[in-house]
Amino acid sequence: MRGTINEKIGSGGERAGMVTMSDIARRVGVSQATVSYVLSGRQSGVRVRDEMRQRILQTAADLGYRRNDMARAMSSGKSYVLGFVTRIAGQESSARMMVGAQEVASENGYSIQLMPLHGKSPDYAAAFARLAEQRVAGVLALNLKVDAIELLRQETERFEIPIAFMDDPPPLDWAMRVISDDRGGLRLALEHLIALGHHRIGFVSAQRESPLAEQRRALFLDLMAEYGLPVPNEFVLATDWVKPEIVEPAVHALLAPGRPRETYPTAFLTAGDLMAMVTMRTARALGYRVPQDLSVVGFADFISATFADPPLTTIAQPFEEIGRCAARYLLDCAHATNPGSGAEIVIPTYLVVRASTAPAV
């Protein structure tokens, strides 16, 4: 034993079960620094005999040592936490992205923290301030409005916190966007319908729910034009919100008898699974059989799509994968001190064919 170990002993007011590195050091007869080097697992820095290393690790296990992330974070200036901000935390889409992000985060020793955005007009300033207070290593953002995005930018840029927007379509040159390939998905769905012989195809979306819905409608029109299929104006239903009592009348008005049958759409694409479900329901109430008389394609592939009647053919959004990619990007930034380029990752979507689509009559 070289050198003297001068630890203040018997600190007295120890909090419950809190074993520190110094406790281990005292027990083994080395300095706290040595314990830190060993437990950090990094082989750079200081050399430690293998036997000593083992003894330290063993003692740590014996005492039930749990490293103190608060102290670690403060000392290193990094927090190993990613913030997740969204207004729709209670929805399946958000939850699944969070799970994906969580997956890669935890693999790298990070965690995900949900940030508050509640009610009709959430206190964005407070929420984003908390992000800064936590010194999060990155921010996952979902479904924010433009003014909120601007606030977020202001708050994060001073701290050089990288942001990854997931499924949010504002054109940004200062942050990463991880989005799903909506165009590709719609194309797959459209080709599926066309292959089934459909050509009078409508679209149902709720424009004020999210910019996504609006964007998908535009993509639909674009693709229809590309395939040379005419789209009468009345085939495109854009309700305000995704609510049955709003969507049903619209669908009803379009499908209710009163015009020659050959002017009706034989299939619908939709901007979401729930929209698809209402559409099917309304059609059935009018005497249509789904899919024999009317094919319907959803967008999302929520769990309930499997349980719908009939099981819903739908464009599957890779929610988990979006979360994974976003988290991966943020971790890259954190390690490379990358300022956060204005890039964009597009995750492929795919079509899940179930029973809500059938050959056109």
Next chain:
Amino acid sequence: MRGTINEKIGSGGERAGMVTMSDIARRVGVSQATVSYVLSGRQSGVRVRDEMRQRILQTAADLGYRRNDMARAMSSGKSYVLGFVTRIAGQESSARMMVGAQEVASENGYSIQLMPLHGKSPDYAAAFARLAEQRVAGVLALNLKVDAIELLRQETERFEIPIAFMDDPPPLDWAMRVISDDRGGLRLALEHLIALGHHRIGFVSAQRESPLAEQRRALFLDLMAEYGLPVPNEFVLATDWVKPEIVEPAVHALLAPGRPRETYPTAFLTAGDLMAMVTMRTARALGYRVPQDLSVVGFADFISATFADPPLTTIAQPFEEIGRCAARYLLDCAHATNPGSGAEIVIPTYLVVRASTAPAV
């Protein structure tokens, strides 16, 4: 100005945008401690002139000061974070509880952190160790298996971390349980059906999905006995999992023609909304009209219940409220250094009557 301010000046390697209390102190010409007292907002401890208080607050705002929670946590030994562990983070139920918990947490300056539990056999030990490393102030637990619960207990008791189980039915005397009043909900649903003239009532659940399903089945039988209604064995469907391909055959076998009509159930209670949806679908495929020929009641009130065909009458579980209560309890513990009594909070459920139930024929 009394006393000398001896701050080391020009620290040089300042990290991006990191304004500290010392920076403010230097600017205003007071000590860091004074700034701390002012910014903490507590009026106890040290007295500060009102003018000085204003100057400090103003300077903090001017410099864009954001308090460093990492340092705060380390100094005070508290983390202001609640951990949320569950295997079903991607589901709506979990997400909504999380939102509720988040709501009361953020009101009190706390945040919620999602803990990793992925895949078929998650690494519970690692996940719970991380809870300890983070020194979370409390743990929200959902849908854990008994062995995981035991591990969690071991990990948390040394650190005196309180736990709140949400919707988990193991009988525990060492932790809080916040559960929904399933019995009350089932009673409401049953009374609703009885009032509609039903008395041949069946039950559909997936026993291996969660202990909840099993428990609900027991409650159902109990209540039926209480109301003096006989329940033939074949009326109680207990499939393994909540999957259409498993549930459909079971429902089909019961409802398919082949026996005298008056031996069939005229209504079903279920252990979950999705089960209810499959049940309705299978019945319809057999020629039943829902609700005219068969009434079905769900359990949960997920978003999709409104979009089901027909809109689902269902026992609404107050997911958000469960989360709120659980979080509130944990915060109480954190402040009262309450060791976490083995109490239990039961949140009322209520019945949402939509269109999947109708008078018995």
Next chain:
DNA sequence: AGCAAGTGATTATACGTATAACCAAAACGT
């Protein structure tokens, strides 16, 4: 023998905040 290089540690200090303990000056009471 003498010096460089390598080994295996140690010391010292920073990180930013909270808080107990202390202190100087002013106001006040008798």
Next chain:
DNA sequence: ACGTTTTGGTTATACGTATAATCACTTGCT
């Protein structure tokens, strides 16, 4: 005029970890 209280702060230190700088001792080389 002198002790006491009040006002308005200051100093000092703890919290647990990371890490740069340093040091004692051993080994190898010429």
